Amino acid sequence: MKTIILEGKPIAEAIRRDVAERAGALRDSGRPVALAIVLAGEDPASRIYSKSILKAADRVGVDARLVEIPADGGREDVGGSIRALSEDEDVSGIIVQQPLPDWVPATVVEEIAPWKDVDGATDASMGRLFSGRDAFAPATALGVVEMLAGSRTPIESSHVAIVGRSAVVGRPLAALLLRKCDRGNATVTVCHSRTRDLAAHTRAADVVVAAMGSPEAVRGEMVGEGAVVIDVGVNRVEDPESEKGYRIVGDVAFEEMLGRAAAVTPVPGGVGRLTTAILLRNAVVAAESAAERAR
Ligand SMILES: NC(=O)c1ccc[n+]([C@@H]2O[C@H](COP(=O)([O-])OP(=O)(O)OC[C@H]3O[C@@H](n4cnc5c(N)ncnc54)[C@H](OP(=O)(O)O)[C@@H]3O)[C@@H](O)[C@H]2O)c1
Structure with a gap:
């Protein structure tokens, strides 16, 4: 039997083209996609991943920014920052980099508003997913x-x-x-x-x-x-x-x-x-839903 090798690249490229087109339409309508990446502490792998998301976002016209919370911050800082981003109408999607440092409780991700949870990290998203409703995954x-x-x-x-x-x-x-x-x-x-x-x-x-x-x-x-x-x-x-x-x-x-x-x-x-292309597509979906709700 001939085994087909399933490469991710062509699929990722097709997703990126779709994301770029939809992000462009949102920008033209005055409701651009805005992704916030929360990085608490100094995990080197998380920092590299954050940078790669920023770079990929830039390539498809998605506005992404890094929200850094240094190790001398506390639970309140991380929870408070996520809550503020959840309430900020100019932010369409939030991801909180994992693993979280020891001084941040894992439950802090629950501060992400479900409609901005583009990484499907909250219990609310997981619950919706398992009950068969639309949810970010x-x-x-x-x-x-x-x-x-x-x-x-x-x-x-x-x-x-x-x-x-x-x-x-x-x-x-x-x-x-x-x-x-x-x-x-x-x-x-x-x-x-x-x-x-x-x-x-x-x-x-x-x-x-x-x-x-x-x-x-x-x-x-x-x-x-x-x-x-x-x-x-x-x-x-x-x-x-x-x-x-x-x-x-x-x-x-x-x-x-x-x-x-x-x-x-x-x-x-x-x-x-x-992974990154899909994350950005989720951010576009969140921005499209926000635009729809505002109409
Ligand atoms: N972007 C990406 O490509 C991406 C993203 C995320 C993860 N990953 C990779 O995917 C892999 C899994 O990640 P994860 O975060 O899901 O890992 P994880 O949290 O460590 O979970 C591993 C799961 O595999 C099960 N398992 C481990 N050894 C097994 C064995 N010998 N037989 C049967 N089950 C076994 C574990 O069972 P128990 O529950 O019983 O312990 C657990 O459910 C890792 O290599 C990770 O690097 C890749």
């Missing part, structure tokens, strides 16, 4: 759906096995795939570290999504012939032969999928490529 979970739709993989009536039950990937993805809509109506199995005979679940699935954070844990024999395999994992593994001393691998043993799976996403270059 985390960009990575949406990226998996986008990858399946973009590659014309049937979702409706397919059996999707998700390995991982985190609040940012596995759980929201299960809710998205269960929706009664075009890109939903799947039969979903959610697996985790206590699942008995994981391979029995993944082998029975039409689509396997690995979101475990465990390098190359999904082996060839765990996947049925002709399945579509989506790898969300991003793991650093030591590699003395590489210049940096490490390389990035997914949660799927990529080489073992070739000739067995119908399609597989690479890491890097797969689902991860879609």
Whole structure:
């Protein structure tokens, strides 16, 4: 069997074109998209991610700004800043960078107004998502759906096995795939570290999504012939032969999928490529809804 490699780049480019067009229309109507990125503390990876969002936003004409709260701030500062952004009519979307530092309680994200929660971070968004209503969902979970739709993989009536039950990937993805809509109506199995005979679940699935954070844990024999395999994992593994001393691998043993799976996403270059574009699209949706409400 020839295995198709599902690259994220062309799908991300199509999303960016759509975002640029819609952001332009909003700007022309005097209601531009304005995304606030809240960065509390000094996590270097969060800082790099924030910068990449700012750069990507600039490329598609979305006005994004970084709201930095230094480590000597306190709970009130972070909560108060988010509340102020939620009340600011000129801000259409808010993301709060995770992981939060120790001095900020995780519940601070609940200060984000649900209609501005473009990262799907609040309990309100998660609750709406699970009850089948319209809601913002985390960009990575949406990226998996986008990858399946973009590659014309049937979702409706397919059996999707998700390995991982985190609040940012596995759980929201299960809710998205269960929706009664075009890109939903799947039969979903959610697996985790206590699942008995994981391979029995993944082998029975039409689509396997690995979101475990465990390098190359999904082996060839765990996947049925002709399945579509989506790898969300991003793991650093030591590699003395590489210049940096490490390389990035997914949660799927990529080489073992070739000739067995119908399609597989690479890491890097797969689902991860879609995250920022989808986040910006969520920001556009939030701005469009705000414009609609103001009419
Ligand atoms: N933009 C992106 O591309 C993007 C964004 C987010 C995350 N990621 C990547 O996606 C991966 C998952 O991230 P996450 O935040 O969801 O991780 P997480 O919070 O650590 O959750 C991992 C999940 O996988 C399950 N799991 C771990 N090892 C397992 C095993 N051997 N068998 C079965 N289940 C297992 C865990 O089970 P328990 O619940 O039982 O512990 C947990 O539910 C990571 O590699 C991360 O870097 C990528």
